[in-house]
Amino acid sequence: MTVLDKVNDPKDIKNLTALELEELATNVRDAILNRVSQYPGGHLGPNLGVVEMTVALHKVFNSPVDKLIWDVSHQSYPHKVLTGRKEFFTDKDKFLEQQAIQTLKKMNMTLYESVIHLHLLQQLWDMPWLEICKEKKKIL
Numbered sequence: 001m002t003v004l005d006k007v008n009d010p011k012d013i014k015n016l017t018a019l020e021l022e023e024l025a026t027n028v029r030d031a032i033l034n035r036v037s038q039y040p041g042g043h044l045g046p047n048l049g050v051v052e053m054t055v056a057l058h059k060v061f062n063s064p065v066d067k068l069i070w071d072v073s074h075q076s077y078p079h080k081v082l083t084g085r086k087e088f089f090t091d092k093d094k095f096l097e098q099q100a101i102q103t104l105k106k107m108n109m110t111l112y113e114s115v116i117h118l119h120l121l122q123q124l125w126d127m128p129w130l131e132i133c134k135e136k137k138k139i140l
Contacts (some may be wrong), residue, residue: 002027008084010058021059025051028081031089036077046074054078 003020004027007013016024029051036044055078057068063083070076081089 004028004031004086007082010063010082013058021055025055028078031081031086032077035089043074047077050075051078054082058082
């Protein structure tokens with residue numbers, strides 16, 4: 001059993017030791033590498049580049065209460081693996097049901113995403129408007 005097998009939610013990361021966090025990062029990287037390398041256009045490099053950062057963010061911050069902003073989905077796969085969607089990377093049948101990695105980019109149907117992934121500058125521009133709309137109950 002790997003450390004990733006024990007992680008189904010960011011709160012599962014909170015009590016991991018430094019060695020377990022290293023193993024978790026390796027598990028996440030392997031899951032992404034094994035799945036994305038099978039399909040062209042899966043944005044492998046940017047996702048592999050943020051694995052340790054994503055593990056650290058979820059260790060330190062209280063997601064989903066603390067909001068994390070990703071620069072488009074090109075960096076969000078580790079986040080998705082750690083927020084209950086690892087089966088799309090570890091289970092081939094589940095992955096094929098989603099008809100390729102492109103679907104994962106659009107998956108904002110969990111409490112860990114509040115907007116569709118946009119480029120960072122667009123998100124920063126939209127954030128004040130999103131907060132105003134939330135306050136006025138115009139959006140979820």
